[in-house]
Amino acid sequence: MEQKAWKPWALLAPSLSAVLFLLVIPVCFIIVYSFWLRAPTGADIPAFQFGNYQRFFADFFYPSILIRTIRVALETVALCLLMGYIPAYFFYRTESRHKSIFLILIMLPFWISFIIRTLSWINILGDTGLLNHVLLRMGIISEPLGLLYNEGAVLMGLIQYLLPFMILNVYVSLEGIDRSLVEAARSLGSTEWQAFREVVLPLSLPGVSAGCLLVFVLTAGTYLPPMILGGPGNDMIANLIFKRVIGTLDWPFGSAISVILLGILGTIVYTYNRYLGINQIFKTFQ
């Protein structure tokens, strides 16, 4: 019989070409651009030189933004995990008939534009915003608190954006845990807490691991919350790229920063999978 090896490829062709034309080729362009020279006239000169990369590491200014990005991303991951595991666990254990409604509520924020949601924090945290207004009226404070344009506000914006990703990842993983495992653990003499620690927590790690990675990568590449809610000192690496490319039209340098970010995130994801990918074993056991 004739081997029809091309058939699966034919089926994959539409998505593969989308990935190729919309992702792979543009990324190649960016990489090529990052070696170009920027002429004082404003036109870019094709070249192969590492000047843009040298410029990034020339002083501590740019790397410090990179370090801040990673720090903020790690903080976001930690806060999302803490704030996300508890509701996910609640959804897993609840016997409420309204469970599906809870899950829809988790997705509800996605129905509203991310920009609008981020901007709405200004109305809540701003000097004339809801919170300050109420506090002033109640006489608790005499002048508005500076709640906006700092790292706290940025974190809040990031969390409200990314928390659902964490909850859903952890929840899916929890839902895969057979409830009779908890019952077995309890009948063998463990308390509710011990059963959680010994059985539920380790078996939910694949979801935790996937959720953390997703939140980390999304935070590291986002620019809206720092741009809208952050102050001048809260820029993250994506803001820097935005400013170079859109602001000063310095495509070669913006491309170089992009490639650096891509390289760092790629290394992190690779390492993470290499060492924490071990958790996938739990999945295969189920």
Place this chain on the structure above:
Amino acid sequence: MNSGASTPQTPSPSEPAPKGPPAPMVQFRGVMKRFGKTLAVEKIDLDIEEGNLVTLLGPSGCGKTTLLRMVAGLETPTEGDIFIRGRRINDVPIHLRNLGMIFQNYALFPHKTIFDNVAFGLKYRKIPKEEIAEKVSRALQMVRLPGVEKRMPSQLSGGQQQRIALARAIVIEPDVLLMDEPLSALDENLREEMRREIDNIQRMLGVTTIFVTHDQREALSMSDKIVVMKDGRKQQEGGPEEVYNRPSNHFVADFLGHSNFEWGKVQEIEGDRIQVRLDNGHTLWAQTRGERGDWKVGDAVQMMVRAQKFEVHPRGEVEAADGVNIFEGTVIDRSYMGGEVSYFIDIGEEREIHVISMMRTLIFSKGDRISVTVDPKHCHLLPADDETAREAETKKAG
């Protein structure tokens, strides 16, 4: 967290048992469970003696699993009390009950080695490490899987996993072993082997066991006592032979084994022999065995005969001997089952009976006119106004 309080202790009778000593191992007193508006278990009274294997048998939704889960502490009774060793356990948290539980789907911890699975319960019992290792290896020997300590559950077959689950449950020396359909996930051949395994281990350890199943063969072959349940109610309680041979109502007779039912009226009583005029026109003798002998002439009864108790003969080849019921019929369907032959026989008046014949030398075919005999000893009488019989009739009619 107070680890001291969470260590299971040997239960000491804190309350006197309702009955005098020695108290049964497990007692149910008016136990009832409601889920919202549905009544899952209705007023169950039941005693389970120490060392016995008691089966809760019934169709799905009969409340047998709920009853088991209430012993385990996974459900709380809406009403009534449960006692273990004479101690009321309604409010004792699950982890302090000292019970071993076996689940249908094995419920082994997939991320732990076999050793850690079996040792799980021992960790919470303040047992020195060396002793734990020793107990685990002894438990694994008992389930005939020595040396698998370092493997993961996924590396074992379904039958082996259920053995590990058994080892995990018995290693903690539970007061009561609870088994929730432990064999139903296994395939036919393994099931029989595992059933014998459980039976042997249970007898060897003498551990009181409550076994939930919907499989009558499992129940009949391994139980000291069978509790037949339906719609949350106990239908009959007794030894396997008692429940099989002297079912208390239509449901029990129907659920265990292949039974035929015919309705009729008592026509004549001669000592322990009762003549019944059936609605299908036949007149048959039933011989009571001392029990339920309080029939009067004119009583409406149902006669139950097991399909295996009929004998089929070519028509006219048997003489109507005294004391043997004989009637005629036509084979309307036949299935050859290897060891036996199953017939459906038209006996007139639009009634048909199911006969399972062990006789392999003479096989009748569809349309053959035959004679059927049955010993009065195997004709069992039940009151006709039995509720479960009426339900069965309306179901057939509908």
